[in-house]
Amino acid sequence: MLGKxxxxxVTTPAGFRAASxxxxxxxxxxxxxxxxLICSDEPCEFAAVFTSNVVKAAPVLYDMEILKKGGKVSAVFANSGNANACTGADGYKNCQKIAEVYADGxxxxxxSVLIASTGVxxxxxxxxxxxxxxxxxxxSLADDNGINFAKAIMTTDTTVKETAVCVETKAGLFTIGGCTKGAGMIAPSLATMLSFITTDALIDRKLLQLALNECVDVTFNRVTVDGDMSTNDTILLLANGMSGTKVDENNYEDFKAGLLDIMDYLARQIALDGEGASRMITIEVKNAANFExxxxxxxxxxxxxxxxxxxxGCDPNWGRLMASAGASGAEFDPDKTDIYFxxxxxxSGGKIIDYSLEEKAYNIMQEMQYTITIDLHAGSSMTKFYTCDLTQDYIKINADYRS
Incomplete structure (x- = not known):
């Protein structure tokens, strides 16, 4: 059972503190x-997912090496305003330097110290x-500073993105909390985002990484704002075990449900806060020939x-939806395709049912959040993506990004 x-x-789970x-x-x-800075009172097992961009920022490369070593971690330093990407050997050395100084303190x-950066x-x-x-x-590390940490990692974000859930299982209770940043350079295969998720569940690294991988694929890898992929995308999941509730094969699905709730909420917040965006739209494709x-x-x-x-423009121009679906590479019969707002x-069957419905479709598109469903009638597979509208404000924000 989940409880919001x-x-x-990030500081809701026991033993986690933060500062900014x-x-x-x-x-x-x-x-x-x-x-x-995020710090745990007990060393954490951790799992991570990073950008698939060939050009990876220094903190991504640094954290990837820490992950390979297989040890536990206790802290994460993060900064906004500078990506520390395309900075050569000095960029990596600076990650090492930061880790050494903060570890000493x-x-x-x-x-035991991970690094994350976002910015120019x-x-x-x-x-x-x-x-x-x-x-x-x-x-200034404190267990009520999670929101301040979440604010410190923002770049072009306009809102703080954080959440937490309590998970009740037969083995006992544990909590999962998280925050993220991301508004632009958002594309599937993560997004331009940093995400930090914490839990006081007692779980081994193998299960932790499995849960993260499974949840990423249907949440953060289903968000797009502008189709551009970042050099710094990082998701870190830390588990300190301080609840004493063990997660194993008997309650793994409960853990994954809690993690999925956290990540889906944060993913939707990214789409809703897309640079210059005024609304979030869920694109649902169902009855495709296969998942791909x-x-x-x-x-x-x-x-x-x-x-x-x-x-x-809140223009219910369904022809654009049909044209994009047809250009996607998916196999389907246009004359059997249905679309729902x-x-x-x-x-219905690739044709508008009644032109009088355009006004109703227009009214739906005025809402801040709505769903468009494309039923291909070609099989039984489905998926969804979170996206947003593309406005003139997006151009203004990115034209002046370094100013």
Whole structure:
């Protein structure tokens, strides 16, 4: 059984604390916090998923090496404003330096500290500013600072994205909490996102990684804002076992259900907060010939600039949906295809049912969140993608991103 925790986040599970501070990472004398620290009172098993981009940022490469070593971790340092990507050997050395300094302050091994960064690519990381924050961050670690950490990792995000659930199983209770950032450069195969998920469940690394992989595939890998993939995408899942509730094959599905709830909520928040977006749309493709074709079709529609601008104008131009589906590579008969706007049957057998339905479709598209379903009638497989509209504000935000 799952229970939503009000105002929950990464510090909701037992033993996790967080802190944030301003390091002026972009050098513009901004006062907002841009550095954060998560720390666990007990060493954590951890699982991770990283960007599939060939160009990987230094913190991604650093964390991948820590994951290979198989040891436990106790802390995560994260910054916004600078991606520490395309910075060569110095970028990696700066990750090592940060880990060593913060590990020393926390009295743990340097291999126990993970690093995450987000922001402008190709700019050297101002590592001395980060080192100077060590005492401030460590001294302000607290179990009610999860929201401040979540704010510190924001870039073009307009809202904090955090949540937590309590999971009740026959073996006992445990909690899962998480936060994420992401609004632009969002494409399937993660997104331009950092996500930090914590749990006090007692679970081994193999099961932890399995659960993360299974949940990523149907949540964060189903989000698109603009079709661009980042160099820094990172999801970290830490488990410190402090609830004393063991997760094994008997209650693994309960754990996965809780994790899925967290990740699905955060994924939807990313789509809803897409750069310049005014609404979130769920694209559901069902009855495809197989799962891969369902995914091809949903992804093509969700990423189409023509479709996304149609969403922005609230124009129920279903022909664009048909054209994108047909260009996706999925095999289906257009003359058997149905389209629904929420529960309203709009297109049947590849033709509009009644032009009088356009006004109802228009009204549905005025909503902040709605679902478009494409029924291909070609099989029994289905999937969904989360996307958003593409507005003029997206261009403004990204044209001035470095300003």
């Amino acid at each position: 925790v009000s105002y929950g986040g 501070a301003s390091g002026d990472i972009k050098g513009k004398k901004a006062e907002r916090d841009d550095c954060g 926390l009295e743990i091994k340097s291999e 690519i190709g700019v050297p990381l101002p590592v001395e500013k980060i080192i100077d924050l060590k005492d401030v961050l460590i001294d 074709e369902a995914k091809l079709c949903a992804s093509k529609i969700a990423n189409s600039p023509l479709v996304k601008t149609m969403f922005a 929420n529960d309203m049957h709009y297109v």
